[in-house]
Amino acid sequence: MNMLVCIKQVPDTTEIRIDPVKHTLIRDGVPSIVNPFDAYALECAARIKDKNPDAKITLVCMGPPQAMDALKTCLAVGGDKAYLVSGREFGGSDTLATSYILATAIKKIEETEGKFDIIFCGKQAIDGDTAQVGPEIAEHLDYPQVTYAHEAFAEGDLVKVKKEVDEGFEMIGVKTPCVITVTKPNFEPRYPSIKSKMAANRKEIPTIAFADLESIIDSGRIGLKGSPTKVKKTFTPEVKTGGIIIKEDTNEASAKVLFERLVADKVM
Amino acid sequence: MEAKTKDLWVFIETTDEGNAKNVGLELLGAGRGLADKQGGKLVAIVIGNNVDAAVKASTTYGADKVIVVEGSEYQHYTTDAYTNAMYALVEKYAPTSILIGATNNGRDMGPRLSCRLKTGLTADCTQLAIDEESGNVAWTRPAFGGNLMATILCPDNRPQIGTVRPGVFKKGEPDESRSAEIIKEDFHVAPEAIRTQLLEVIKEVAGELVDLEGAEIIVSGGRGVGGPEGFKPIKELADALGGVVGASRAAVDSGWIAHAHQVGQTGKTVGPKVYIACGISGAIQHLAGITGSKTIIAINKDETAAIFNVADYGVVGDLFEIVPALTAQIKKLKGIE
């Protein structure tokens, strides 16, 4: 089983604060982390590898050179090899352009690593929250997809995927090659071991630049100019105000006041 | 692709039984104003099997025209069947805009479709408008876990597509007397073109079915409930109100309650009439998931908790005394003993 996991390095959105005066995001000092959904995707791949020791996990990440750190983190928890896709030409890409670059890079990586049976992605990245790049990679490659996966089980060329739906779960069967996007499962990703961590720090991570893809990529479909969507403006959401605070002498009294207000205001 | 019409399409997601899900009907309400401004018709797209009920609902809730694709292969949603059908319809009619509910299925199909059409898609929108300068749809959506809002245009490609968060827009008033042009398209997808197979339906363990997205009342517990037993008063209040139990990430991560109950960025986005947050401090990721609520009530002993900034009613005090007292009052009101 030859697997690829797509990784994105994202700012830890739990650490982002709003400048109370300028109403802008304060990004200074916000740590960069591996997108949590990508970590779940990697764990799904690693669980398949646990059962199939011959399986191989390759990682790919598109981003600036610092995104190498995200790849190193992932190499320590199951990744065997990693590639960074990086270049100014790729900057400003929306999801369609990003997925096109990644799909093209995947074809390039397959020249070295062989054809991938399963391509795993996180359901979405926590900075953009679009959930689009995974399905779009599948479309570019013309592969079937299963989204919102909790876990995947490989049986020969059949992959069984436990998919979250509104009413619970479905077990979906899909043949390889395929794309699977992973949501938050009921398990946490494994921790690195000291040895795997130290080994990951010493691994070489090749960079795939625009020049490496030039012969197979349509430069009109990448970067800002290749992106159909344009950001017109960004703004911080308005903070709702005007709520009522209830704090009576006893909790009992507070509950009574709340109840009376709710009835009076016809909330209940 | 060039748009052939100024029509705005709304994808009406259907259940396996052929009924329209709420989100599509909400989008008909939201789409009316946009369609009028664009000078086109409001068109409902209904794909499924035996979908008369969904077609009827689309008409009742405001569609000028309904395009229907029926077949047994559409009874249960699959990426391939639905994307192929939608793609064929778009090729034929070339609308200017498409709204899709940002449900699991909508967000599965949307990017597949937009990518095949090589056009732009804006995900999980919470505000829709027409950009005055350009006449494009101005899609506004939260990013960075709700810390930032972005307004996005798709100026040069058609159709312009967006998925829209369920529960943000309200359904319009149904009008049984309305009529609409119904077009049936005979389009089928060959079995081998559907590359995924439903092997098994796994229902949640009995009593664990949690419909947070459809709930009108949600009572949620967070770190402040202190443990699995702490959810008992939360559940009792939810039961008294006929609501559903939710939870913050802190409570879920501590193993006190199943992930199916989680509300927030890594859980469910909800839009109930009443959201009661008990012992939840109000991390931005949690707030991002509850802003669609009509009324937010917060109960927390920490006066400085961020949850109070968004609450319509904030009660400072011990949830273990306030929640049972509230439950008792409500039971009394409803005459339950």
Added chain:
Amino acid sequence: MNNTVLDFGFTPDQKDLQMMVREFGEKELTWEKMREFDDRGEIPMEAYKKAAEMGLTAITIPEEFGGAGMGQVENAILSEELGYWNGGFATTVLANGLAFDPVLLFGNDEQKAYYAKYIVDGGFAAFALTEANAGSDAGALRTTAVKEGDEYVINGCKCFITNGGVADVYTVFALTDPDAGARGLSCFIVERDRKGVSVGKEEDKLGIRTSNTCEVIFDNVRIPAKNLVGQEGKGFKIAMTTFDLTRPAAVGAGTIGGARFLIDQCVQYAMVRTTFGQPILTNQAIQFKIADMEIGTQAARALVYRAAEMLDAGVVDTTIAASAKVAGSDNLLKVSAEAIQIFGGNGYSREYPIATIYRDAKIYQIYEGTNEIQRMVIIKSMLKAYM
């Protein structure tokens, strides 16, 4: 979190280790998760299993025997980061290194490989020296080991043994020559599954309740002669040399973690807790308390890492090692008492983790040689330089 105290000129690998353990603690060892184990007086086994899989329980075991092959600075980083979240858990994990060190320092390769495997595979090891009538006074020990052919027969009862109830293997100190006192002491490897090894009563402790402390009884336990570590009669030296190695990291660094946690908690609490309309942090009384907590912790931390660095450089300095243990543990007790004072009633309540650390703190002044013994060791070592 206050990051100013964290960078001690660590190498990139050491910083990675620090982040790894910190993230592990943040997820697995929070007060919310540890409280039930603290209540029941149990080791959180799930967390221990994960720590073992990460290689944290075998951090100082050489790579050739399956460990991470790291030194005392890394051991101190581990101890500090675990101690930040839970002193009992830190004690449980670090006790493995304490038990293995005599074998590492004085055993042969076969013994090292044999013993290491228990820990590397996720098991527990225990260092068994203390007895009811002999703690720091190792000369008063009564457990005996009598040689019979190719075997030793061990009889005796050890008490206050960390990991005693869960260990798969023990490092046991017993008298091979009862008349020679401390000079008749020897060190043995005793497996839990040997006939005659049993676990006695478990201590119901004031603090570090997430660790296991038991009596271990040896009743005519026969072990092969090859389980003798080093030579007969070298047991006392082996124990003392081991303590020189373990005091800075296993004990000293753990106290630094606990103190850092309390400082973080106090600052956060004092910013939001208001009296007379002002956050209590605006009171100089509170500011000075916190500043003093920081001073004591920075000083102890410098000493702990200095001692660890010296050990890694091969310099055994009993004074520095013992001083690090005393400075850290005395500081933690002071810091935890002040932290409760800052938290007031909330500090005294078990709702908050502050009271737990206050209970945990006391042990560091007691185990691995009481602070009084440390002072005796220090003065003895100092006076040599004046003679």
